[in-house]
Amino acid sequence: MLLVKVGGGASINLAGIARDLASVDEPAIVVHGANACRDELADRLGQPTQTITSASGVSSVLTDQDALDVLTMAYAGLMNKRFVQLCQQQGVNAIGLTGIDGALVRGRRNVGIRVEENGKKRIVRDHSGKPESINTSLLRLLIDAGYTPLLTVPILDEESRAVNTENDSVVALLQRTLESRRVIHLIEAPGLLEDRDDPTSVVGEMRFSELEARSHSTHGRLQRKLMAFAAMAASGCEEIVLADGRSEAPLSAALSGQGTRIRA
Amino acid sequence: MLLVKVGGGASINLAGIARDLASVDEPAIVVHGANACRDELADRLGQPTQTITSASGVSSVLTDQDALDVLTMAYAGLMNKRFVQLCQQQGVNAIGLTGIDGALVRGRRNVGIRVEENGKKRIVRDHSGKPESINTSLLRLLIDAGYTPLLTVPILDEESRAVNTENDSVVALLQRTLESRRVIHLIEAPGLLEDRDDPTSVVGEMRFSELEARSHSTHGRLQRKLMAFAAMAASGCEEIVLADGRSEAPLSAALSGQGTRIRA
Numbered sequence: 114m115l116l117v118k119v120g121g122g123a124s125i126n127l128a129g130i131a132r133d134l135a136s137v138d139e140p141a142i143v144v145h146g147a148n149a150c151r152d153e154l155a156d157r158l159g160q161p162t163q164t165i166t167s168a169s170g171v172s173s174v175l176t177d178q179d180a181l182d183v184l185t186m187a188y189a190g191l192m193n194k195r196f197v198q199l200c201q202q203q204g205v206n207a208i209g210l211t212g213i214d215g216a217l218v219r220g221r222r223n224v225g226i227r228v229e230e231n232g233k234k235r236i237v238r239d240h241s242g243k244p245e246s247i248n249t250s251l252l253r254l255l256i257d258a259g260y261t262p263l264l265t266v267p268i269l270d271e272e273s274r275a276v277n278t279e280n281d282s283v284v285a286l287l288q289r290t291l292e293s294r295r296v297i298h299l300i301e302a303p304g305l306l307e308d309r310d311d312p313t314s315v316v317g318e319m320r321f322s323e324l325e326a327r328s329h330s331t332h333g334r335l336q337r338k339l340m341a342f343a344a345m346a347a348s349g350c351e352e353i354v355l356a357d358g359r360s361e362a363p364l365s366a367a368l369s370g371q372g373t374r375i376r377a
Numbered sequence: 378m379l380l381v382k383v384g385g386g387a388s389i390n391l392a393g394i395a396r397d398l399a400s401v402d403e404p405a406i407v408v409h410g411a412n413a414c415r416d417e418l419a420d421r422l423g424q425p426t427q428t429i430t431s432a433s434g435v436s437s438v439l440t441d442q443d444a445l446d447v448l449t450m451a452y453a454g455l456m457n458k459r460f461v462q463l464c465q466q467q468g469v470n471a472i473g474l475t476g477i478d479g480a481l482v483r484g485r486r487n488v489g490i491r492v493e494e495n496g497k498k499r500i501v502r503d504h505s506g507k508p509e510s511i512n513t514s515l516l517r518l519l520i521d522a523g524y525t526p527l528l529t530v531p532i533l534d535e536e537s538r539a540v541n542t543e544n545d546s547v548v549a550l551l552q553r554t555l556e557s558r559r560v561i562h563l564i565e566a567p568g569l570l571e572d573r574d575d576p577t578s579v580v581g582e583m584r585f586s587e588l589e590a591r592s593h594s595t596h597g598r599l600q601r602k603l604m605a606f607a608a609m610a611a612s613g614c615e616e617i618v619l620a621d622g623r624s625e626a627p628l629s630a631a632l633s634g635q636g637t638r639i640r641a
Binding site for chain 2: 158186191194269273
């Protein structure tokens with residue numbers, strides 16, 4: 114079982130990934146983002162994506178009810194169905210699902226973010242959460258019948274409300290639950306870079322054991338990504354590939370040695 | 378197998394329908410619209426829903442690429458996932474799918490609409506089509522495993538592109554394919570009205586054989602609906618119920634005798 118994460122950037126080559134999925138000879142589960150699409154829609158609707166910075170300095174997207182609606186339209190509506198269509202055109206029988214469909218991904222709503230404004234502290238609680246369990250029987254039902262699941266947010270919280278979550282966290286949970294040995298991350302970069310301003314500085318290979326040290330020299334999303342990778346090593350993951358989602362054949366390239374390979 | 382069509386009007390009580398689905402003791406397949414949601418989104422995005430009138434005087438929604446994107450966001454994104462969430466909160470394990478997911482509904486793209494503008498005739502071809510076949514094995518796979526499919530547009534055309542279609546046509550095709558004996562239509566009216574301006578003039582019972590004559594005194598969507606109902610009589614349908622989707626318990630009321638019952 115191949116586990117593939119497709120980033121939500123505007124320049125990700127979804128058509129190329131769909132073409133590659135048609136030639137992969139093992140079943141695949143794909144998790145995709147749609148942040149560029151979400152931000153564009155939010156701007157057009159005059160309610161730009163807001164971020165919130167916690168008192169401890171961590172910044173994240175604020176998902177109020179309006180933002181959850183925009184997210185659902187962009188991720189579950191436009192992007193998911195575009196990707197399903199591209200797969201169908203390549204003969205890949207894709208089926209698009211969010212974490213709330215068939216209670217595929219259940220989790221827990223975040224208790225709130227402690228923020229400090231004008232010297233005053235308060236808790237801001239939004240519609241976001243952490244994934245905790247996967248409905249593996251639904252995934253196996255679909256995969257055994259020849260379907261390729263294309264998954265995205267939202268997920269269901271403990272009271273069966275839709276909440277936003279990090280797609281990377283869903284990928285990590287899927288890896289742990291399904292005990293996937295290989296995970297492919299298709300991003301808007303040629304791989305992990307020694308120098309983030311130099312696209313030729315791709316790290317070809319590295320060990321899981323090096324991830325923590327390396328994460329200290331990064332920040333934000335990439336730092337969270339690397340920490341999530343480190344956790345996968347303990348769950349039977351043998352290889353994570355970080356490769357360019359913008360190339361002609363992103364998945365094939367990742368499978369044939371391009372990008373950054375993180376190994377046990 | 379209960380086949381339920383839920384209209385896409387703004388005042389349809391989705392929460393009530395979700396509650397009712399939890400107490401129905403046979404498996405259900407639900408097809409829903411989202412036209413109010415679609416029109417509101419289209420207006421907010423500054424690209425209002427356009428209609429086109431054919432040279433023969435038939436009016437329909439024009440689905441260009443932008444309109445298809447808006448439709449996908451409203452139907453497959455916002456409305457479908459809202460409905461899935463409401464079902465999950467009632468313990469109904471709903472799974473939201475469009476016709477393109479798992480190639481659930483395949484059809485044929487319309488060849489175009491002949492229009493006359495300033496005395497000149499031309500063909501306008503949009504992204505719309507007619508449904509022709511249902512992937513029944515996917516529906517059975519899900520229903521046998523305890524899931525309740527919530528279906529909506531778009532569907533796949535003969536070249537695996539997403540196209541818009543009438544949800545009523547999908548319901549008619551589902552009825553024919555699955556040989557459903559009973560179909561429930563939940564609409565924004567108490568039933569079929571003798572006088573459309575008098576909500577107390579509900580037709581309690583009628584025969585399939587009366588549908589054609591009655592369709593002559595109606596027009597637009599309702600006329601198309603009645604013609605689709607007439608066709609179901611020939612496909613083993615024994616009862617169609619047209620009932621109020623705005624009431625406290627729309628589906629329970631429809632199943633217990635309210636609204637208009639059309640029988641063989």
